[in-house]
Amino acid sequence: MNIALLGMTLLGGVLLSAQSSINGAFGQKAGALESTFSTFFTGMLLLALAVLFFGQGDVLLILDAPRWQLSAVWFGVSYLFLTILAVPKIGVTAASIATVIGQLSAGMVLDHFGTFGGVEVAFDVKRFAGLLFMLAALFFIYRGNKRRVETPASDSIAS
Amino acid sequence: MKFIYYLLALLAGISLSIEGAIYGELGNSIGKLESSFYNFFAGTIIIGIITLFFGKGSLGYTFKAPKWTLLGGLLGSIYLTILIISIPLVGVGLAMISVIIGQMVASMIIEHKGWLGSPRIAINKDKLIASGLMVIALFLIF
Structure with a gap:
């Protein structure tokens, strides 16, 4: 059961990479802002259906939710827009790894202070070592990319 | 730069x-x-x-674009739903590790093959070293 779930989560990561590539490619043609908009718009339509059929909460409670919780959307928009800007320039691998590093570093800071009401996890030596390993990884990705052989992006899924 | x-x-x-x-x-x-x-x-x-x-840019391009380039929103929603289902059952740490590993492997293959409109960048030694370092980092952090 847990193995199947982990497999699904792995697939989630695969989908996220696929999304970055697709959005990056679309953004090259339609524009970065336009690509972000299309993604949000189609996501909204799909989730509207999902909430209608499977929603167990109450959408209307949004009106009563604390304002600071609603501000998360600015970060959601920033994430997608910045990804669409970065992917065509540095490639999906470098963009994904840099994103993961930003995510984990910020996550460790939020954990340490228990910001936003999450569980408090102190920043210790192991986590610091993890941070160093991630910075080394970023360096290797950067170096690997400088030597890349580039061919023009193709329009088909399989080329 | x-x-x-x-x-x-x-x-x-x-x-x-x-x-x-x-x-x-x-x-x-x-x-x-x-x-x-x-x-x-x-x-x-x-x-x-x-x-x-x-x-x-041109939003109108949306209607002319190959349809598969419009799947970003769908993939993002599926990803989010998978996470929502699995985190309570396997824990955030394990969920994050498998998402990140899936992401790294998939992006290297996508880029190596030049799939999904991605510029083709061959897998090289530096990238493999980087993924190895990331795996070590993940186990140190979680």
Whole structure:
């Protein structure tokens, strides 16, 4: 059961990479802002259906939710827009790894202070070592990319 | 230079973490699917206004584009739903590790093959070293 779930989560990561590539490619043609908009718009339509059929909460409670919780959307928009800007320039691998590093570093800071009401996890030596390993990884990705052989992006899924 | 785009991607990751932490709280009060919906709904409004005033591209291209390039929103929603289902059952740490590993392997294959409109960049020794370092880092952090 847990193995199947982990497999699904792995697939989630695969989908996220696929999304970055697709959005990056679309953004090259339609524009970065336009690509972000299309993604949000189609996501909204799909989730509207999902909430209608499977929603167990109450959408209307949004009106009563604390304002600071609603501000998360600015970060959601920033994430997608910045990804669409970065992917065509540095490639999906470098963009994904840099994103993961930003995510984990910020996550460790939020954990340490228990910001936003999450569980408090102190920043210790192991986590610091993890941070160093991630910075080394970023360096290797950067170096690997400088030597890349580039061919023009193709329009088909399989080329 | 290119360097700035690495910073942008780092910033994207920081945003993702903050977003996740806050939505965890919102999800507890209004529901998880509802929080995702709120994100995409309010996001559509924000980016819609920005695009209206500052968009230099062509939104009309959406209708001419190959249909598979429109699947970004679908994939993002499936990803979010998978996470919502699995985190309570396997824990955030394990979920994050498998997402990240899936992401690294998939992006290297996509890039190596030049699939999904990605520029083709061959897998090289540096990238393999980088993924090895990331795996070590993940186990140190979680």
